[in-house]
Amino acid sequence: MNEWKNFDVIIKGEGMWLIDSKGNKLLDGIASMWCNVWGHSKKELVNAMIKQTQKLQHSSLFNLTNDQAELLAEKLVSISPGMSKVFYSDDGSTAMEIAIKMAVQYWQNIGIKNKTKFVTLENGYHGDTIGTMSIGYVPSFFSKFKKLLFPVIKTPTPHKYRMPKNFTFNEYQRHCLERIESIFKKNNELAAFVMESGAQVTGGVIIYPPEFQKKISQLCKKHDVLFILDEIATGFGRLGSFIEYQAQKSIPDIVSYGKMLTGGYLPLATTLTNQKIYDSYLGNYEEMKHFFHGHTFTGNPLACATALANLELYEKNSLISRIQNKTKQFEGRIDEINNLSLVGDVRHKGMLMAIELVSNKNKKTSISPDKKIHQKIFVEAKKHKIYLRTLGHIIMLVPPLAISTKELDFLLDGTIDIIKKVTKDI
Secondary structure (H helix, E strand, C coil): CCCCCCCCCEEEEEECEEEECCCCEEEECCHHHHCCCCCECCHHHHHHHHHHHCCCCCCCCCCCCCHHHHHHHHHHHHHCCCCCEEEEECCHHHHHHHHHHHHHHHHHHCCCCCCCEEEEECCCCCCCCHHHHHHCCCHHHHHHHHHHCCCCEEECCCCCCCCCCCCCHHHHHHHHHHHHHHHHHHCCCEEEEEEECCEECCCCCEECCCCHHHHHHHHHHHCCCEEEEEECCCCCCCCCCCCHHHHCCCCCCEEEECHHHHCCCCCCEEEEECHHHHHCCCCCHHHCCCCCCCCCCCCCHHHHHHHHHHHHHHHHCCHHHHHHHHHHHHHCCHHHHHCCCCEEEEEEECCEEEEEEEEECCCCEECCHHHCHHHHHHHHHHHCCEECCCECCEEEECCCCCCCHHHHHHHHHHHHHHHHHHHCCC
16 A cells, blocks of 8 residues: 555546546546446436436435335336346345355245355356455455455366466366365255356456356256345446356346446445245244345435436347447457567456466466556556456456447557557556
8 A cells, every 4th residue: 555645536428438636547447347338427327316306315225215226126126137037235245145145045034944055166256245255255355354254165276377287178167167076965954055247347358158157047046046146346237248148148136237327427236136035034923034235225216216227228238249349449459469478368248358477488487576567557547548457467357338439449440559669667
């Protein structure tokens, strides 16, 4: 933290650009932490917020409801195959914490007390709360809290660039799936398998091979293990599909949405589940089957109204089709980026790209932290009028989904030049 003494103060947003107190403009290359859809100050979303503010700012969902929460729940269920009910929260970590609790209590409610353990993929990330740190344990982030966390069974992720030697990629995929089934067969205490849907994002953009997620969902059904998906960062178009698990042909028992749900304008997250799990919570008060979880701002009508306006814009603007066309812009630059001397690997899907920087291409040697590559990229990007934030030695390009082709070229051109400039210092 000593490395960062001062921060630019952002006072305004216009379209894809952030404007600081000195009037400098930065292209928002990470969609304000992966959540912005339409850019900043989108008229329709601002108007929806203003309109709702004039009617109802907040009302509790404890023994009451509100029209916006009801309408949004109906909308989310209608676009989410296999899902029947919605539980509201306000951020992705919390939505996944809810999913964990929901899964454990489901088995308790139906009288199976021993199913309390979780299986997850190595390198997965699900948030920063105690439960989500447990299921998404990243040593470099969370080792200081390890004694607070509950044990989780980890299985390997098919990462083509950094897989073990003596495997072909197809062989390694089979190995990963066989490992999961072996765990399922040997353990009757498993509550759920948890994974990010479509790709691991914070783990450095590890995109699953075709059928991998589908096959895991099939193994879960075969062995009576709940299947939980995290679409906080990968849902609503980031990977090119509106509902990513639908594209992956892998209907979960529980799924969480967040980030782009309100277009990035207000905090809101949701945890959806099927009728079977919901029904297990029905009972008389003295049975204590109800779900002991709640938040002051659960189902906030301002956030829900904004989310409804956001989802309406998706349909009105055929955004998913536009994303699928725009993804070709990324694809067209992959070879050019790969040829840079500092680049070891480029991973891309939809409107998401990771550029892994290495000090030795042949050996795939990661750049040492003492080189401060993260800081050099950020500072150089500002000179190019771009806001970038790396994951250590990995540059993430995660622009607002509705970015124009011209602005996306500006981002890609600038990123290439940024890498060339920092190469001299490594």
